[in-house]
Every structure is written in structure tokens, then in C-alpha cells.
Amino acid sequence: MSEINLSHTKWMKRALFLASLGNNTTSPNPRVGSVILDKNGNLISEGFHYKAGMPHAEAMAFSNLKKDAKGGSMYVNLEPCCHQGKTPPCVDKVISSGIRKVYISIQDPDKRVSGKSIKLLKEAGIQVHLGLCEKESLELNKAFIHRNITQKSFGVLKWAMSIDGRIGLKNGKSKWITNEESRSLVHSFRAEFDAIIIGGNTLRKDNPLLTTRGLKYPEPLRVVFTKSLDLPLKSNLWDCSKAKTIVIYDSSTANESYLTRIPKCVEVEKVSSDNPELISKILAKRGCNKVLWECGPRLATAAMQSNCVQEIITFIAPKILGGETSMNPFGDFEFAEMNEIIKLSDLRVSLIGNDICIKSSFEN
Ligand SMILES: NC(=O)c1ccc[n+]([C@@H]2O[C@H](COP(=O)([O-])OP(=O)(O)OC[C@H]3O[C@@H](n4cnc5c(N)ncnc54)[C@H](OP(=O)(O)O)[C@@H]3O)[C@@H](O)[C@H]2O)c1
Ligand SMILES: [Zn+2]
Known part of the structure; x- marks a missing residue:
């Protein structure tokens, strides 16, 4: 040059x-x-x-x-x-x-x-x-380019798992798989995102806060996607003084009488099906360039299948949870041949204390 x-x-x-x-x-x-x-x-x-x-x-x-x-x-x-x-x-x-x-x-x-x-x-x-x-x-x-071209938010899926690939015990308990340092790193990662998405079951099981713990103001929008609307009366996400929350529900399956459980400060929007693409489009319309999917296996699988995920962040802890029915990061993709499986590339690996953090994209 x-x-x-x-x-x-x-x-x-x-x-x-x-x-x-x-x-x-x-x-x-x-x-x-x-x-x-x-x-x-x-x-x-x-x-x-x-x-x-x-x-x-x-x-x-x-x-x-x-x-x-x-x-x-x-x-x-x-x-x-x-x-x-x-x-x-x-x-x-x-x-x-x-x-x-x-x-x-x-x-x-x-x-x-x-x-x-x-x-x-x-x-x-x-x-x-x-x-x-x-x-x-x-x-x-x-992320800005992706939203402009696809009218969908750029999605990153994050999960934490044990070295044997489990995200929780078969009874649903999962606190905590990773170490404190990894968990506070997740708080700072969240600051890069405009919204954080979970499914209704993660809300019921984990009652998460989904904030950056004050590292970003305003905090990212917290999004709950539910098919049933069977959400609890009390939840950390209902405290809107920390961050905004929106519940998006599938009106074809939800019991709308449960809407009374959701406080007025929480926004509610209905969609016509359980396709996660609808979430990605709603968030893109609201100006969210980059969103973090912090959901469990069922919604994570659906989000991947509907092309809502462009990158992955995985935390791996040196622990063994075992169990044939313990939770995996994903449900079944119904792959029948090895050439159908999802391949990742552009791996960036770092050690967080004894945990491993891997960031990756999809192989083209
Ligand atoms: N280790 C980790 O990184 C991590 C992260 C997140 C969650 N988890 C664990 O995962 C467990 C929950 O797993 P989950 O798979 O039930 O997660 P989830 O995040 O609650 O997603 C499933 C829920 O999303 C809603 N949903 C909306 N559209 C959907 C669709 N197309 N497909 C599937 N679900 C859809 C449903 O809510 P409704 O039931 O309300 O209709 C469904 O029950 C919890 O025990 C939690 O601790 C672990
Ligand atoms: Zn200008």
C-alpha cells in the first residue's frame, strides 16, 4: 500500500x-x-x-x-x-x-x-x-444494516451451560451454572442490546431481572413472548422503575383473561402466531438494531428456525450436571443427516475465571 x-x-x-x-x-x-x-x-x-x-x-x-x-x-x-x-x-x-x-x-x-x-x-x-x-x-x-435490509432486529442468542452441555437440572434448577464473573460480564454485554427476550416459562421459572444493573440508561427493553399468557401476578419484570417491559402474546392460543395479572406500566402487544419472527419485526419497527435472546431451549430453537439469530454467545462452566433428561440449550431440530446440522464459524474464545466464553457466528 x-x-x-x-x-x-x-x-x-x-x-x-x-x-x-x-x-x-x-x-x-x-x-x-x-x-x-x-x-x-x-x-x-x-x-x-x-x-x-x-x-x-x-x-x-x-x-x-x-x-x-x-x-x-x-x-x-x-x-x-x-x-x-x-x-x-x-x-x-x-x-x-x-x-x-x-x-x-x-x-x-x-x-x-x-x-x-x-x-x-x-x-x-x-x-x-x-x-x-x-x-x-x-x-x-x-446490526443497523441487518435491520434496514431485513426489517428484523439482529439477534444474538446467549446461554450458559455445564461442560456436559446442560443448562439446568431436570427439575428446572439452574442457579448458578456459571461463576460470578461470567454473570456480571453478561450484565455488561446486555448494554450492547436494545432489547432482551425471554419466553413465558423462563419468566415463571427464573423470575429474572434482565437488566445491565445500571450500566446502561435507559436499560434495554425487556420482552416476554408467551403463547399462554399464563404469567405470574408477581414478577421482577413487572417493576417498571428499573426498565421497561413488554409482553407479546400469541392471540391464537392465549387466555386473554390472564391480562389482568399484568400491571398497567407493562406494555402488551398481541401477534397472530407463535412465530418468533414477529417479535423480531416488532422490535425492528421500534428501532431495536440488536436484540439478545436469553430464552430457554424451546423458544431458542424456534428463534433459530425462523432466522432470528445471527450470532451466539455461550458460557461453559467446568461442571457436570448429568442426567438423560436434564435441559439442553436446544430442542430437536429434526436433523436426519450430518450435512444438515448447524455449523459455527468466526469463534472468539476467552477464559472468564474457570468459565469459557465463546462468541460465534453461523458458517455461510
Ligand atoms: N442456562 C441458561 O442459559 C438458560 C437461559 C434461559 C432459560 N433457561 C432455563 O430454561 C427453562 C425454560 O425453558 P423454555 O424452553 O421453556 O424457555 P422459555 O424461554 O420460557 O421459552 C418457552 C416459552 O416461550 C413461549 N413461546 C412463545 N413462542 C414460542 C415458540 N414458538 N416456541 C416455544 N415457546 C414459545 C412459551 O411461553 P408460555 O409458556 O408462557 O406460553 C413457552 O413456554 C427454565 O428452567 C430456565 O431456567 C436457562
Ligand atoms: Zn447526517
Whole structure:
């Protein structure tokens, strides 16, 4: 790579770093960072998007400008916007600034923008370079891109199990399989997500809190998916002072007289079947880019079968629970041949005390 290309990469990496400062806060918006250089290639400003309703990365960089940007260049990891949203279009600001070159990693998948801003910049006589650090940019905004393309939230399924692959005893007891360090790591992982989903049975059996324990404000939305609506009168999820909760129920099977058990502060929404895809679509519509499935085997299997899961986080504790009927992370996928089984790739393994944490994606 030439020295010039290296320096372009360096500035785009800086934009990506700035974008990552909004990692847990930008949803439903993308993570974007921007750098402005003057005509001599000196850094004169930078910015990032922190939260929906707050300035976009480019707007923040323009408001931080120390010098005239005329004849300079901009690095931004996502195509600037050209629509009037909660804030004015960034592309107009870029054009009126007199900037001559714009380096963009990837096009915005949002149909209101996609390619249109690049066209406007070119029509204004600005040189546009698309594709710098494309791989890193796609990775950084994979959940936002997934939601825009599929109209479903990017799903991550998490479970904790013993070394013999059990997630609980046959009587349902499972507290605790993993160590304290792993459990507090889960609280911090939750901060990356916009919503956390469980099934009605996990609510009844575990009465979880599903919060980050104050690491994120507001806390991720807590979602209960139920076919029966047979939920308890008392539950940690009914305390809305800590986090919002929504109960989504299948109206074709639920007993709606149970709705009286759910307090008024909890939102309730009905869907027409028990297909987890409906949950993923509802959450995407609410602006949830990334959601965490923390459910038990039955809902986890259904979520996998309906393509609601894109990545997996598994905690493995060096313990043996045994038992032919102890719980597994999944139910039956009805595979008949080994070439039908689900294969994982891109494994990232870490040791958490004596536990092992494996993050993985699906093999294409
Ligand atoms: N070790 C771990 O990581 C971990 C994590 C989560 C849970 N668990 C354990 O798992 C057990 C619960 O397992 P579970 O499989 O019953 O989990 P679940 O998370 O409660 O999911 C099953 C429930 O989800 C609802 N549901 C909605 N749509 C569904 C669909 N299409 N398919 C299946 N269920 C659907 C039903 O609720 P209704 O019955 O209300 O209709 C159903 O009973 C608990 O003992 C819990 O401790 C362990
Ligand atoms: Zn913008």
C-alpha cells in the first residue's frame, strides 16, 4: 500500500474509532464517526454520533471546526444523510463547506439515503472515494444494516451451560451454572442490546431481572413472548422503575383473561402466531438494531428456525450436571443427516475465571 493510501486508512480508522464511542447509544441510528482535514492534510475537526436526536457525526465535526474546511477532505464511515430527520441533512453541510474530497466506507442501507448523497456530492463537484475500510465498517454497523435490509432486529442468542452441555437440572434448577464473573460480564454485554427476550416459562421459572444493573440508561427493553399468557401476578419484570417491559402474546392460543395479572406500566402487544419472527419485526419497527435472546431451549430453537439469530454467545462452566433428561440449550431440530446440522464459524474464545466464553457466528 502506498504512503498516501496508508494515511487515508489511518484517518478512516480514526473515524471508525470515533463511531465506536456511540456503540451502546446510537440505536436506532447507525454508529458514525467523521474526521475533517484542511487542504494541507492537517486534522482540523472530528465528531461522532452519540444518540438519536443529537447531531450526526458530520454535523458535530462541522461545529467543532477550528479552521476553514475549504479545499479540505472528510472521512466518514457511512454515507452522509440527505433527508431531513430529527436533524438537518449532512450532505448540504458538506457541499456548502467547500470540502473537495470525501472518503466514505459504505453506502447507507437506509432507502431514503442509499447512494443519493454520493450522487449529490459528485454533482457538486466533490471527489467521492467509496470503500475505504469497508470490512470494518460493515462489522461496526452490522446490526443497523441487518435491520434496514431485513426489517428484523439482529439477534444474538446467549446461554450458559455445564461442560456436559446442560443448562439446568431436570427439575428446572439452574442457579448458578456459571461463576460470578461470567454473570456480571453478561450484565455488561446486555448494554450492547436494545432489547432482551425471554419466553413465558423462563419468566415463571427464573423470575429474572434482565437488566445491565445500571450500566446502561435507559436499560434495554425487556420482552416476554408467551403463547399462554399464563404469567405470574408477581414478577421482577413487572417493576417498571428499573426498565421497561413488554409482553407479546400469541392471540391464537392465549387466555386473554390472564391480562389482568399484568400491571398497567407493562406494555402488551398481541401477534397472530407463535412465530418468533414477529417479535423480531416488532422490535425492528421500534428501532431495536440488536436484540439478545436469553430464552430457554424451546423458544431458542424456534428463534433459530425462523432466522432470528445471527450470532451466539455461550458460557461453559467446568461442571457436570448429568442426567438423560436434564435441559439442553436446544430442542430437536429434526436433523436426519450430518450435512444438515448447524455449523459455527468466526469463534472468539476467552477464559472468564474457570468459565469459557465463546462468541460465534453461523458458517455461510
Ligand atoms: N442456562 C441458561 O442459559 C438458560 C437461559 C434461559 C432459560 N433457561 C432455563 O430454561 C427453562 C425454560 O425453558 P423454555 O424452553 O421453556 O424457555 P422459555 O424461554 O420460557 O421459552 C418457552 C416459552 O416461550 C413461549 N413461546 C412463545 N413462542 C414460542 C415458540 N414458538 N416456541 C416455544 N415457546 C414459545 C412459551 O411461553 P408460555 O409458556 O408462557 O406460553 C413457552 O413456554 C427454565 O428452567 C430456565 O431456567 C436457562
Ligand atoms: Zn447526517
